[in-house]
Amino acid sequence: xxxxxxxxxxxxxxxxxxxxxxxxxxxxxxxxxxxxxxxxxxxxxxxxxxxxxxxxxxxxxxxxxxxxxxxx
Numbered sequence: 001x002x003x004x005x006x007x008x009x010x011x012x013x014x015x016x017x018x019x020x021x022x023x024x025x026x027x028x029x030x031x032x033x034x035x036x037x038x039x040x041x042x043x044x045x046x047x048x049x050x051x052x053x054x055x056x057x058x059x060x061x062x063x064x065x066x067x068x069x070x071x072x
Contacts, residue, residue: 005062007021007022007025008057008060009062011057012057012062019057022053033045034049
């Protein structure tokens with residue numbers, strides 16, 4: 001998980017490579033999310049999800065991330 005946190009830090013700092021690695025990391029989940037969407041709409045939906053991921057990464061507050069004990 002610390003690898004993801006480091007990628008987020010780098011991506012928030014403008015590292016396009018790190019952003020792409022994050023998007024690639026979650027690509028299987030994106031594909032699963034759109035698997036129920038009609039075929040002709042999938043590409044647009046995938047792009048929308050990726051755009052939302054980029055926005056969320058930039059907004060993500062690394063200092064407020066809960067620890068294991070916060071969620072148990």
